Amino acid sequence: MAHRSQTRYISTQFILDSANQMKNGRVVKHENAANINACLRKLINEYEEILSSIHYQSNISCTELIHVITREQQKKKE
Numbered sequence: 001m002a003h004r005s006q007t008r009y010i011s012t013q014f015i016l017d018s019a020n021q022m023k024n025g026r027v028v029k030h031e032n033a034a035n036i037n038a039c040l041r042k043l044i045n046e047y048e049e050i051l052s053s054i055h056y057q058s059n060i061s062c063t064e065l066i067h068v069i070t071r072e073q074q075k076k077k078e
Contacts, residue, residue: 001047001069006062010070012043046073 001008014036016022020029027033027040050072051057057065 001062001066003057003062003065008062008066010047010066012040014040046076 021027027036047069050069
């Protein structure tokens with residue numbers, strides 16, 4: 001995620017063998033590429049939905065925004 005000139009990453013359960021298995025933001029050359037891409041798309045959609053509901057984004061850092069997004073996602077799972 002990029003926000004206020006900062007970049008932070010959200011970890012996922014997926015592990016790739018090398019950076020060569022990523023191309024244009026999608027997993028390639030992996031036996032489960034289609035499944036991984038579908039799961040990642042679902043996660044991104046969830047993150048975007050949460051992000052659109054945060055009206056105070058401009059007042060917080062990228063790290064704080066990641067914390068809010070991941071906390072809200074966990075609440076939805078419960």
